[in-house]
Amino acid sequence: MGIKNTVLKSADVIIVGAGLSGCLMAWFLKQRQPELFIQIFEQSNDLPLKRTWSFHQSDVSDNYLNIKSLISKEWQEHTVHFASYYRNLTGRYASIRPEDLSNKIKNEFAGQIFFNTEIVSVDEAAITTADGSVHKANCIIDARGPETLTTKCGYQKFLGLHLQTKTAHGLQNPIIMDATVKQTDGYRFMYVLPWSETELLIEDTYYSESSLMDNEFLRKEILNYVSSKGWQVQKILDEETGVLPIPFFQSQSNEKKLAVIGARGGFFHPVTGYSLPEAVKIADRISQLKNPSTAAARTVLNRYRNEQYWQKRYFYLLNRLLFQAAQPNERFKIFERFYSLPESLIANFYRASLSNAEKIRILSGKPPVPVTEALKCLINSGV
Known part of the structure; x- marks a missing residue:
């Protein structure tokens, strides 16, 4: 005998997945529009926040104050150490510890987080759980974990x-x-x-x-x-x-009709793998939607993705140079040279806002990788 579907009370926003991107989305929506009825569904028995997230203040400069209360520790300076030099960098650096973020989200959304909930389907207007319950919302945000990459x-x-x-x-x-x-x-x-x-x-x-x-x-x-x-x-x-x-190239999501955020939607820095800065930027934009809907959130995501296209294409090229042009035991030379560049360029790299001149500067000068291998990567990229 099959499970009979039960349609439950509609929410304004349903967030599927309570990892970093889902938690930050819920946090921004609550701060900006406290009247919204938000529900969060998570398949595990606790918030899956198992590692520390760090970032430069300049990565999230426009939203620093919005997440300041989530920060566990921050420092005025940070350093890098290489065999040929040590360097002190003056930009503010901050970290969020998993236990601190977990406690803040659980307190803020008490009674609105549903653990041990297996999601069997997600569409634009509702989610269906393994017990047959259908939960409807004007806006469905898919923040589930990353899919298997379809690119090298x-x-x-x-x-x-x-x-x-x-x-x-x-x-x-x-x-x-x-x-x-x-x-x-x-x-x-x-x-x-x-x-x-x-x-x-x-x-x-x-x-x-x-x-x-x-x-x-x-x-x-x-x-x-x-x-x-x-x-x-x-x-x-x-x-x-x-x-x-x-990743070496852009990975395409198969979920075209959904509003997919986080690593599942490809929203992370391609070179560092860090997802917090993009999670903050996206949560900021979607939380400003009045009467948020799945379609409107998807439009925001597509616009952001288009804005970032050329930046990320360049970063994918850097990844290919790192992994395919450089010998494994020589890769340190790439980072050693990079951290000798101006602090402003390093900051722009981390916040994914390099100018064309800065992109050229990173690749110019004495190459830290073999020229023939670098050319293969350039030809392969079509740039």
Whole structure:
């Protein structure tokens, strides 16, 4: 006997998926239009917020104040370390810890988040759950997890340990890239966030052809790095991992009629894999719609996608140069050269707003990759 469909009370907005993009969308809608009836449906038994999100203030400059209360920690400066130089960068850097975002969203949307809910279909006007219930809304936002990419890609993968040190570690500002470590499995660097005088998040990070990780080995590598800095571990407080696709070309979504956000909709920085800045920009635009509808949200997304087309096409080219033109153990040279460029250019790179002159500047000068391999990537891109 089949399950009989039950149509439940309509909402103004239904958000399917409570990851980062879904949570930020709900947050912006609530702040901008508190009268809206919002429902969030999540298939797991808790918010799937399992890793720290970091960003430069300039990445979200127009919306910094809108997310300031979500920020766990921010710093006035940050550094990069390479064998040939160390550099201090003056832009403000911020992080949102998963437990902090989870607590804020649960408190803000108490009674409006439905966990352990399997979604069997999503369309423009309603979602259907595994028990046969049909939930209607004027606006359906699809924020489910990413689909399998339909294009070739590399990966940015990491394992991070949240540590408490026995004594003050002395680190004042984040090290967003310490590439002085041994270069293995592609471009490798340590990423270090000082949460307090005795707390650190340290991530062993790789730009690699493979998504596979030996977690036990990476834990040992992080502890070896800690020891090399003269820090002593009091306790391992937590652990987080991630594998971010670094695509070589634009991946096309099959869900043309839906308003799809987040990584599933292709809204992330192609080179860094970071999704928070684009999630903020998109939430900002959709939350300004009066009487939001699925069609209107989809129009906003398509307009944003068109605006970003040439920026992202350029970033896909950079990804091909990184993975297909550079030898794995030589990839660090690309980042080493990039971080020697003007701070304004670096900031524009992260917020995906490079001028044509800046795009040329990144590729000009003595090439950090073989010229013949670079030309193959350029020809392959059609530019």
